[in-house]
Amino acid sequence: MLKLMNHASLDEWLAGTGVTLGLSERVDGPMRWVDSTVPMPAARARFLERVGLRPERAVSARLAHGNRAAIVTAAEGGRLIEEVDGIGGGVDALVTSVPGVALTITVADCLPVFLFDPVSGIIGLAHAGWRGVLADVAGQTIQAMCDLEAHTEGIRALIGPHLRSCHFQVQPEVEAEFAAYGNHIIRRDGSVFIDLSGIVRQQLTEAGIQPENIQEDPRCTFCDSSSLPSYRRDGSTALDQAMLAYIVRVH
Numbered sequence: 515m516l517k518l519m520n521h522a523s524l525d526e527w528l529a530g531t532g533v534t535l536g537l538s539e540r541v542d543g544p545m546r547w548v549d550s551t552v553p554m555p556a557a558r559a560r561f562l563e564r565v566g567l568r569p570e571r572a573v574s575a576r577l578a579h580g581n582r583a584a585i586v587t588a589a590e591g592g593r594l595i596e597e598v599d600g601i602g603g604g605v606d607a608l609v610t611s612v613p614g615v616a617l618t619i620t621v622a623d624c625l626p627v628f629l630f631d632p633v634s635g636i637i638g639l640a641h642a643g644w645r646g647v648l649a650d651v652a653g654q655t656i657q658a659m660c661d662l663e664a665h666t667e668g669i670r671a672l673i674g675p676h677l678r679s680c681h682f683q684v685q686p687e688v689e690a691e692f693a694a695y696g697n698h699i700i701r702r703d704g705s706v707f708i709d710l711s712g713i714v715r716q717q718l719t720e721a722g723i724q725p726e727n728i729q730e731d732p733r734c735t736f737c738d739s740s741s742l743p744s745y746r747r748d749g750s751t752a753l754d755q756a757m758l759a760y761i762v763r764v765h
């Protein structure tokens with residue numbers, strides 16, 4: 515398992531909240547799971563067990579690079595969720611109020627955004643690629659948490675490793691999509707880069723989260739080739755090697 519932030523400060527940050535969270539790394543094996551008609555991949559189940567979680571209580575999401583958040587309970591344990599309110603098409607965020615129900619998503623350059631409200635015990639996990647960032651999937655996840663009576667003033671957020679602005683270079687057609695976020699567009703040596711975590715931070719604070727409650731792991735998936743998969747760097751093999759992000763309220 516990857517040491518997020520660094521372990522000491524993550525432990526300190528989570529102390530007394532009853533929440534535990536983490537991310538697999540390459541050595542943990544392929545985590546990808548996109549077909550609900552086949553069982554959870556063995557490496558994924560093994561990783562969950564290794565971090566003390568029961569695979570049959572872990573809820574997974576069939577990702578779609580959109581902004582829909584599904585509220586889940588123990589009934590969805592062990593399943594790959596594709597629907598919100600009975601409508602298919604994929605899910606990019608999971609939210610629950612149930613202790614012991616682990617929320618999981620996979621990432622390979624996209625931002626994992628871990629969210630929890632220590633007071634209500636409600637947790638959320640969002641998968642935000644650049645399309646999901648444009649669609650404000652983080653804000654939608656917070657909305658779903660508040661539908662379950664979380665309060666934004668206490669919500670804590672951790673943005674995990676992803677394709678950072680050192681490597682998220684875009685062409686003009688993608689740059690144009692980010693016109694509303696001009697303060698997060700970086701021009702360097704004739705190229706254009708976008709700071710996705712800067713945009714997500716802005717969206718989190720606009721949704722009501724206190725800036726001091728937002729943490730960030732500093733690593734870039736492209737830069738850290740030894741332990742992190744990067745779709746931008748490695749192409750489709752990175753999808754097979756995608757990391758599993760999880761969050762659970764233990765008690």
Ligand SMILES: [Zn+2]
Pocket residue numbers: 677678679680681734735736737
């Ligand atoms: Zn980088």
